[in-house]
Amino acid sequence: MLSQIRPAFVLLFLLTLVTGLAYPLAITGVAQIAFSAQANGSAVERGGVVVGSALIGQNFVGDGYFHARPSATSAPDPANPDKSVDAPYNAAASSGSNLGPTSKKLIERVNATIESEFAAGRIDVVAADAATTSGSGLDPHISPQYALAQVAGVARARKLNEARVRALVEEHVEGRALGLFGEPRVNVLMLNLALDALQ
Incomplete structure (x- = not known):
């Protein structure tokens, strides 16, 4: 059972890092560089x-x-x-x-x-x-x-x-x-x- 649960938790952790942290930070960075005025409310x-x-x-x-x-x-x-x-x-x-x-x-x-x-x-x-x-x-x-x-x-x-x-x-x-x-x-x-x- 542990062998089935561990990959699920690892995948959850990795996807949380990628979609919940890395992706939003990357998009925010691009927006601040390319569209600073718009990203800050015009x-x-x-x-x-x-x-x-x-x-x-x-x-x-x-x-x-x-x-x-x-x-x-x-x-x-x-x-x-x-x-x-x-x-x-x-x-x-x-x-x-x-x-x-x-x-x-x-x-x-x-x-x-x-x-x-x-x-x-x-x-x-x-x-x-x-x-x-x-x-x-x-x-x-x-x-x-x-x-x-x-x-x-x-x-x-x-x-x-x-x-x-x-x-x-x-x-x-x-x-x-x-x-x-x-x-x-x-x-x-x-x-x-x-x-x-x-x-």
Whole structure:
């Protein structure tokens, strides 16, 4: 019996070393050498301070900034842990709303978002991502259409030339991956940092 158990334990030990230690360390080493920024969270720094990640959206507020698309993430309600409250761009609770196109709650939320953006003078055209959430609730990008729709409001709030703000948006449009995959997009964090650098 020992002659059958010993090879099993030796094999378990060797495979644990190879697949549980050597392989993960090798892959981590390759990632740190070849893709250091991505392996460390695609952190964005300004003045030696991490201000965010290029891969996780942030909830920008105020008329002087470009806004990201709405986020459906939530957090536990401090008053009642059994319930949740809206917490836009909460990276600890990535989720979509799971509301279907016939949902009354979704229709009311979309209409309220559009009305508030128009009432505040923030947008002049409604792009789809101005009122709809992403699947993760953490999308760092918006469409060029939504970014351009916000130009007039941001320029007015910052007392900047509208043409200069429009040019800044156009400079930050990222094309399709390999020219084929995905849609053109604008990273809101990078755009807002460039906007801050103008002043």
